[in-house]
Amino acid sequence: MAADTRRRTDTRSEIQRVALTRFTQDGYDKTSLREIAEDLGVTKAALYYHFRTKEDILESLVTDVGASIEELLTWVQSAPSTRERRVEMLRRLATLARGGVGDMMRCVQQNEVALAALPRTVDLVHRYKDDLWRACMPPEATLEDRLRARVAIMTVLVANRGTADLGGTDDERSETALRIASDVMP
Template structure:
């Protein structure tokens, strides 16, 4: 085979086309025929890879959920320390960046994702709460727990933006990690309410 010939990775092309269409017009309004046409294959060929649109959604989103769950679960075994916090937060940022193209599809059609994953999402939510509690540090105050949740949501902002920022993944990682650790660095700081003197 000529080394210049490109070996077609049909599954990757199907995933890319599906994410683009799900993000732009929604899961419900996207047909398998449209995805097949975008890839340049027949609908029958698409069925060879995925038995249904929900099966395709599970394949796309499932990889992200598996990767994020694996990172979150590490907090169950790893004692908290500033170094461990930065390491695990960095791993979380890496997964979010790696899967950020999936974000708009996830957010736009959360009902479809819930229907496709059900109990798996319940387990992920429970694990995410344990991760946030771990990020809050030893003996956290309610404000520290809220800060930990805010740090995680800050990283999640990369999943919700469709902007072409014109920056590298390394730059995105640095900004998100900096923003999340800035929030966590306020741990233990008393909260001042308006009107306090």
Template sequence: MAGRRTDTRDRIQQVALELFSERGYDKTSLQEVADRLEITRPALYYHFRTKEAILASVVEGLGDSIDELVAWAREQPTTIESRQEILLRIADLLENRWRSLFRFAQVNEGVMQDMPAGERLRTGLISMLSLLAVPGADAVRQFEARLAVLAVILGSVPFLFDLGLDESERARVALEVATKLISDD
């Protein structure tokens, strides 16, 4: 039963983020979220009482996944293989969990800035930027390492890179560019 409840919560979060991105956070009602999910408002209230609660749970989940990734990455050696694996894990999280929140943040920047969990995300993203840096590397290599992480993240922002590519192809290109930025050549 717990698995089913988690699945429903995940669906609510996903659909709410889609609506918040399409219509704007302030213009989306809980009734619209329930309607899109084809559930009743009381069923939605069982999981989340407010839009703020939905968004806070999504942001907390993202913060948790960033913290986990950063902790894992810091335990890895600074080999090119492990750095490439870190990039792959960032890309995978974007693909599977973060992309919808990044889209939401683009459309609803003010809402994200006002959220208490917003600071946690900023801190986590800053920590993530330094994951690929090799200790003792020169400033250019340090900068390239940070740009590699940003390349993967920005590859999920369609309006910045309108190259006529679909999402998956744009993400693949971003990962290829990021990998070149951390290569040893």
């Protein structure tokens, strides 16, 4: 329990932790590397040992979210899309948003514009927002069906961010949003 050989330099994950908070709170562009470095008690250049660019820090967060979405996507595509399965997809998405990757999802949503400028992650973000409804909508679906699917997904996600002023607990808002989304989903 005394001094051990355990390296305490998980600097990389420390950087991710601080960046996640800052990026979500102040936005990606308004967060400077100097701030992140000072929060950790290191210099700017130290960050550049662990990440090639500032964008890479954001990208590393997106990748983690992408993995979860990827799982969900695989499940969606594992069987023909029925209304029951589409509603179940919304439920699983809501669970993700409230779980461990919820913070990262908030960060990604908050910094959508910044993400669009990152060539490597732009595909992931598309998966994250587009492929979900694309996977559950047949090509011959009407425009209204497609728009409804998108609004439904958006409803679940928006409950995860920026609706605290509506009152109720996080869980209440999440449940309510899920109910509305299921109602909208074709």
